[in-house]
Amino acid sequence: MFSIHPIPAFSDNYIWCLADQDTGKALIVDPGQAQPVKDYLAAHNLVADTILVTHHHPDHVGGIKNLQQAWPDVRVVGPAESPFKGSNHPVHPGDEVVWQGLTFDVLAVPGHTLDHLAYFSPTQVDGKPVLFCGDTLFVGGCGRLFEGTAEQMHQSLSTLRDLPGDTAVYCAHEYTLANLRFARSWLPDDQALADFEQQCQARRDQGLPTVPSTIAAEKSLNLFLRWDDPAVAEAAHRYCAEQGLPSGSDSEIFAAVRHGKDHF
Template identity: 45%
Template sequence: MSTPAATDNMAATLTIIPLPAFNDNYIWLIHRAEHSDAYVVDPGDATPVLHYLAANNSHLSGILLTHHHSDHTGGIARLKAAFPDVKIYGPAQESISSITSALQGNEEIFLPELNCSAKVLSVPGHTSGHIAYLLQNNLFCGDTLFSGGCGRLFEGTAEQMYRSLAQFATLDDNVKVYCAHEYTLANLAFAQTVEPNNSDIRQYLDWCQQQRQHHLPTLPSSIGLEKRINPFLRCNEHSVQAQVANHCGQKTSNSTQVFTQLRQWKDNF
């Protein structure tokens, strides 16, 4: 039988729960199975978070923010009113007034209530200061990577977004991807147009349609799966390059240029 000290030294097992918000957002709630302290990622709305915490007799210890958009930050004021000691982590490069710990890329922070550290990744593109969090093998990527797609370029450049996604692609295939929106079905319709002969996309689409018919999330995804089905992570593939060239009437094998054209194509899809 393990002593309490030995138990604390073991890697914490995290439980991660999707709290649906608005039309298609997920606020990811993280806690340790045996503990009542929770963190949330990108709480655009306080209501689903407060309901969950009350129903489970839980305390909100921390908030992890990926970027400044209001559908990711709009719930902070009410959460802070309910839990005045809550720690609020967010990107140093973006002005979010409520942040108590401003983070840079490549930082590693320790989250004591989860007994777990988080690696911070700088992933500009959707916004100019966007960050992502890697907790064990769980990636919280905000609006940078979606299953089958990627975020729109509101502030950053296509080159920045391509580098950010390339950074994700270097992670282990078994890293789970917790995106902030349920966009998978729409993204896969585009992915199939780009790669009509990709059988992985076809199989995954079948599974996602069943999930959505039962009102279940298609997330989390994984890095390994995204590398097989997400055209934005497949700009080196000849099949993707050929379809992009066909659509744009301009042939290139420069993967950043392929990404740029693919993103423009999706914007008008």
């Protein structure tokens, strides 16, 4: 039996643990810190078997060497073309990663970084297909464009937007409330956004994560996936007129939302 749990790290990171309760093996996603992972695995009688890396940033890979010392045989799966050279099982977009009978499709999602990958399994875990998307897609947001272009990120988000609607979105940060504050500033009359913000605030007040979301929820709520929504397009056109930015194509509307969030 499989289950997925967040391991909090730093101030707002989530390291994901996919556990096989029958074998005691664990797949760890983006371990930026080792100690929280070691503590969690020890508390739940699990052994690190595989590590998935979405991209090279230190808050996603910083704990890997330490975990390899604790579990020398751990498989480290990461992008082949990457500044991070610690993978012993490098993968390319289009490859598959098999773990305990689960198959993950390796998706190219550049934008936040050029090496960024996402891992998608159509097999249901906790009742839903699984997406580990690192810093590409957040609940209500998307990653900053540190290395890629707005066009690349728009294409990457299009790839994720086309996944099944019930897919659970396991992103790597608790940025939800900040993302929703920005979204509400652009669409103050969007009642669904207001209701969702209230729900997320209630979860945070209880010390609970707002992650995972689903692809369907993000398509209806997340401004960064709503470039073809007339309300978002209208807000983007207004913003672009003020900023002197182009706003004709879908990717330009996305770029306007990203620019707006960067300067919010």
